Amino acid sequence: MRAKENAVADAPLPTPQQPPTAPGVHRSSFWSLRPASDRQAGDAVVSNFLLHAFAAKSCKRSLDVRYSLWLGTISAALLLLLTVSGLPLMFLHVPSVERAYASVKDIEYVITFGSWIRAVHRLSAHAMVIAVVLHLMRVFLTGAYKNGIGQGQRREWNWLVGVAMLLVTLFLSFTGYLLPWDQLAYWAITVGTNIASSVPVVGAKIRELLLGGRVIDQPTLIRFYALHVVALPGLLLLLFAYHMWRIRKDGGLAVVDLEATTAAHPVTEPTKTYTLLGVARGTSPKIVATSIEAEDTTVNSVPDLSRRIAIAVLGTFAIISILAVFIASPLEEPANALVTPNPAKAPWYFLWLQEVVTDTTIKLGAFTVNGALIGGVLLPGLLVVLLSVWPWLDRSAKTSTGVWFAADRRRQNLVFLLLVALVLALTIVGTFLRGPYWHFFWPWQAWPEIPGRI
Amino acid sequence: MTETKDRREFMMSVGIGAGLVALGAQGAAALRSLGPNVSYDPPTTVKLGMPLELPDGMKFLPEQRLFVFRSGKTFHAISAVCTHLGCTVRAEALPRPETKVVGNGELLLTHAFKCPCHGSAYSGDGVNTEGPAPTPLAWYELSIAADDGQLVVDLAKPVPHDFRLTIA
Numbered sequence: 181m182r183a184k185e186n187a188v189a190d191a192p193l194p195t196p197q198q199p200p201t202a203p204g205v206h207r208s209s210f211w212s213l214r215p216a217s218d219r220q221a222g223d224a225v226v227s228n229f230l231l232h233a234f235a236a237k238s239c240k241r242s243l244d245v246r247y248s249l250w251l252g253t254i255s256a257a258l259l260l261l262l263t264v265s266g267l268p269l270m271f272l273h274v275p276s277v278e279r280a281y282a283s284v285k286d287i288e289y290v291i292t293f294g295s296w297i298r299a300v301h302r303l304s305a306h307a308m309v310i311a312v313v314l315h316l317m318r319v320f321l322t323g324a325y326k327n328g329i330g331q332g333q334r335r336e337w338n339w340l341v342g343v344a345m346l347l348v349t350l351f352l353s354f355t356g357y358l359l360p361w362d363q364l365a366y367w368a369i370t371v372g373t374n375i376a377s378s379v380p381v382v383g384a385k386i387r388e389l390l391l392g393g394r395v396i397d398q399p400t401l402i403r404f405y406a407l408h409v410v411a412l413p414g415l416l417l418l419l420f421a422y423h424m425w426r427i428r429k430d431g432g433l434a435v436v437d438l439e440a441t442t443a444a445h446p447v448t449e450p451t452k453t454y455t456l457l458g459v460a461r462g463t464s465p466k467i468v469a470t471s472i473e474a475e476d477t478t479v480n481s482v483p484d485l486s487r488r489i490a491i492a493v494l495g496t497f498a499i500i501s502i503l504a505v506f507i508a509s510p511l512e513e514p515a516n517a518l519v520t521p522n523p524a525k526a527p528w529y530f531l532w533l534q535e536v537v538t539d540t541t542i543k544l545g546a547f548t549v550n551g552a553l554i555g556g557v558l559l560p561g562l563l564v565v566l567l568s569v570w571p572w573l574d575r576s577a578k579t580s581t582g583v584w585f586a587a588d589r590r591r592q593n594l595v596f597l598l599l600v601a602l603v604l605a606l607t608i609v610g611t612f613l614r615g616p617y618w619h620f621f622w623p624w625q626a627w628p629e630i631p632g633r634i
Numbered sequence: 635m636t637e638t639k640d641r642r643e644f645m646m647s648v649g650i651g652a653g654l655v656a657l658g659a660q661g662a663a664a665l666r667s668l669g670p671n672v673s674y675d676p677p678t679t680v681k682l683g684m685p686l687e688l689p690d691g692m693k694f695l696p697e698q699r700l701f702v703f704r705s706g707k708t709f710h711a712i713s714a715v716c717t718h719l720g721c722t723v724r725a726e727a728l729p730r731p732e733t734k735v736v737g738n739g740e741l742l743l744t745h746a747f748k749c750p751c752h753g754s755a756y757s758g759d760g761v762n763t764e765g766p767a768p769t770p771l772a773w774y775e776l777s778i779a780a781d782d783g784q785l786v787v788d789l790a791k792p793v794p795h796d797f798r799l800t801i802a
Contacts, residue, residue: 394675520721520750538765
C-alpha cells in the first residue's frame, strides 16, 4: 500500500465504443460489468458493496469492547435472529381472527420445537429493544453523533437514522404483539390506537387507517401482520444498510477521529493509493492524506474485526437460544372484546408511557386535555424531536467526539441520564408497582381479589 | 438562462419526471387503498330485548359495552367505554346506594365505575371523579322499537344526563 510512485492524474475515460481493454479482465456471462479500463475496473471494486462491507483496516480502539460495548453488532445479530426465527413462524401463524389464537397455541403446544422458536423470537424482540436503546445511550454518552476531523462527515444524519430505527424497532415489537390475538394483544392495540386517535383533527383518520375500520377486527389483524412481516422489516433493513454505509462514509466509529487527533505518528506524505487488489495496475494516483493506518493503531479488518463480530453474533445467538429453553412465552386467554383484563398492561417498554398517560390529564377550568394527547403523543413526540435535533444543538468541542463522559458534555450527559432514569423509574413503577385498576401497590402488598368477569 | 438544454437532457428530465410522477401516483394509490370505503362495523342501533324483562337495577351488556339501568318503568343507559383510552370500565356495587340530583330528577346511584387500564373512576351517573378520564361516560338514547316493543339503544346518539325513557 505504500508504493513510492508519483501521483498521476486521472486518465481520461475511454469512450464507450472501445472494446474491453482492461488487462486480465475476461468476459463472463454471469458478470453484468465489463470494465473497459483499469479505472473502470478499479471503480467497480471501490463501489462494490460486498467487497467493502469492511474497510481494509480497522482502528484498534474502535474494536475495543470498552468503547462501543458492541451494542450495534448485538442489535444487528438480534435482527438476524428475529428474521431467522420469524420465518418458520410465518409458515405456522394464520393471520385470521378465527384462527390466529389457535395457530399460536399450536406453535406453543403442538409443533415440534414450536415453543422454542417462538421463545427465541419473543426474547430476541425484547432483547433488541434493550440493545437498541443501550446502543443509543452509548452513542449519546460518547458524543459519537458528533463530527470530528474527517471530511464529508455526516454523523448527525446517521444519528437520525438510528433514532428512526429505534422507532421502527418499537413499532415492529408493537405490531408483533397483536398477532397471537389474545387478551394482551387486543387491549394493547385498543389503548395504542386510541392514543393515536387523540391527535387533534387527523387522529380519528389515523386510527381508522391503522385498524382498517372503526373497530379492531380482521382488517386490523391483517394490517398489523403485513406491517410486521413485510413493511417494517423491509424498512428496517433499508435503514440498517444506510446506517452501515454512513459509518464507512464517516470514517468509522467516532473514536477513530479521536485517534486521528491524538495519534503519535501523523502522516503527511502520500500514503493513499488506488491500486486495488492488483486490478488496476501500472499507474496509480496517490494522494497526500493524514493517515492513522500505522501498525500500532490499526489492524486488518479481516480477521480482527470479523472475529469480533463473529464473537458478538454467536454469543448473542447462544445466550438467546439457551434462555429460550427456560423462559416460556406467555399466551393469555383468547382476545375478548367484552372483558378488559384487570390490570391491563402494555408491553413493558411502553409501560412508562402508560404511566405517563395516566398522570397527564390536565384540567384548566372547564377545559380538559386528555392525558392520551399529552402523555401519548405530545410528550413522546417532544422526546423524539429533541433526540433528533440534539446533534445540531450540541455545541461541545470536536475533541469530545468519541469520548465517554467528555468533560465539556457533562451537563447534557447528566440531563440525558436523568431522563433515562426517569423513563426507567416509570417503567419499573408500571411493571411492578401497579395492580388492579392501576392502583399503586408495593411489591409486598397483596393485590385484592377481584372477579375476572362481571 | 444562459445555458440551453439539448434534446438528450430534456428527454432525460422528462423520463425522470415521468418516473417520479408514476411512483408518486402508485404510492398515493397504495395509501388511499388502505382507507376503507365501506364500514363493516357492527350496527349502532341495537335491540336489547323487552324492557320489562330487564332486571330492576343495573344490567351490563358486554356486546354493546353498555350499562342499562331500570327503575320500575324508567330506563337509562350509560356507556362502559372509558373516555380516556377506550377500555371497558367495570361496575362496582356501592356499599350504600346514594341519591344524586342529575338533571331534573333524582337518581339512585347503586354502582361506581372503574377502569382497569389507567385507574379512571366514575360515579354512578358516569361523571368522572378520579384518574385520567377527561370527560364523563356517555349516556345513550333509549327508545322503544315500533315493530315489536323491544328496548332499543342508539350507540351513535349520546344524550344529556337528564335523559330518561319512561314507558307507559
